[in-house]
Amino acid sequence: MPYLVRPLFSGPLDLVGDVHGGLSHLQSLFEKLGYDPQGHHPSRRLIFLGDLVDRGEDSPGVIQLVRSLVNENRAQCVMGNHELNLLLGKERPGNEWFYGKEQFLEDPHQLLPQKLLPSSLQSQVEQFFNSLPLALEREDLRVVHACWDSSSINELREQKEAAVFLRERNKINKAPILATNDRTLRALIDQNENPVKVVTSGLEQAHKGPPFVAGGKQRKTTRVAWWAGYKDPQAVVFGHYWRSRTPLERLSVVPSPFGDEDNPFSPLGPLNNAWCVDFSNGHRAEEALRRPERRDTVACLAALRWPEQEFVLA
Numbered sequence: 571m572p573y574l575v576r577p578l579f580s581g582p583l584d585l586v587g588d589v590h591g592g593l594s595h596l597q598s599l600f601e602k603l604g605y606d607p608q609g610h611h612p613s614r615r616l617i618f619l620g621d622l623v624d625r626g627e628d629s630p631g632v633i634q635l636v637r638s639l640v641n642e643n644r645a646q647c648v649m650g651n652h653e654l655n656l657l658l659g660k661e662r663p664g665n666e667w668f669y670g671k672e673q674f675l676e677d678p679h680q681l682l683p684q685k686l687l688p689s690s691l692q693s694q695v696e697q698f699f700n701s702l703p704l705a706l707e708r709e710d711l712r713v714v715h716a717c718w719d720s721s722s723i724n725e726l727r728e729q730k731e732a733a734v735f736l737r738e739r740n741k742i743n744k745a746p747i748l749a750t751n752d753r754t755l756r757a758l759i760d761q762n763e764n765p766v767k768v769v770t771s772g773l774e775q776a777h778k779g780p781p782f783v784a785g786g787k788q789r790k791t792t793r794v795a796w797w798a799g800y801k802d803p804q805a806v807v808f809g810h811y812w813r814s815r816t817p818l819e820r821l822s823v824v825p826s827p828f829g830d831e832d833n834p835f836s837p838l839g840p841l842n843n844a845w846c847v848d849f850s851n852g853h854r855a856e857e858a859l860r861r862p863e864r865r866d867t868v869a870c871l872a873a874l875r876w877p878e879q880e881f882v883l884a
């Protein structure tokens with residue numbers, strides 16, 4: 571089994587943000603990018619930024635499509651926190667499909683239409699997730715789901731299995747966590763001192779303000795805008811952070827690390843070489859149910875073309 575940090579494809583790329591089960595959105599993105607319905611292009615290849623699954627209409631279908639592209643060497647995909655949670659056997663709001671169960675909004679009559687996974691296919695899906703790298707790199711470009719933190723990435727260069735290494739670090743972190751009664755500090759050690767968690771769900775800091783609920787858990791910590799301190803010459807492309815194409819109409823309850831005034835299509839960081847490509851497709855099915863009167867959803871699926879540095883939305 572190869573290491574968790576691997577070489578990124580050479581040549582022109584289309585880097586696809588968090589799909590979250592939106593198979594039809596992925597197909598329309600392919601069309602806009604000039605790929606055929608199978609995801610083939612005569613001169614370009616696809617990079618998926620992780621969080622292929624959960625919340626959308628057809629997570630099994632997205633996995634099937636991306637897995638065959640990866641096998642044909644036409645795509646690469648890094649692991650997101652949603653794949654990681656399933657590998658760890660965690661049940662979270664949005665991943666009911668994997669366990670063969672329906673997902674409802676708070677109102678139990680609001681069923682989110684989703685394809686469910688037959689239990690006979692669970693181990694196949696786990697096998698695919700377990701084969702994914704955590705980061706990809708080449709001379710001019712780096713790819714990760716949530717956060718390019720050099721010391722975390724360097725530790726991952728010597729590791730081969732994300733779930734195994736995550737559990738190893740959980741054990742090591744147990745003593746410092748038990749040594750404090752401060753619940754915020756405990757949460758920060760648990761997250762920031764675990765390289766697998768850092769790269770798949772980002773660095774965190776103490777949250778100033780009332781606690782909020784996200785992913786079914788009460789949070790006392792919030793996401794760090796790590797790209798604001800990213801000064802490496804290599805460009806970095808990532809997903810995870812729920813951008814909105816219209817920043818004043820954010821959908822996520824998670825406090826935004828971008829601020830209200832950001833232009834979501836301009837590069838981030840002091841060197842203008844960090845790019846977030848997650849445009850909240852994970853909120854799309856819920857948004858369509860909650861606001862049926864709107865023709866267009868705020869949430870969408872995005873790709874960043876490289877080297878063109880152009881966004882394409884679907």
Ligand SMILES: [Mn+2]
Pocket residue numbers: 588621650651652715770771809810811
């Ligand atoms: Mn994510």
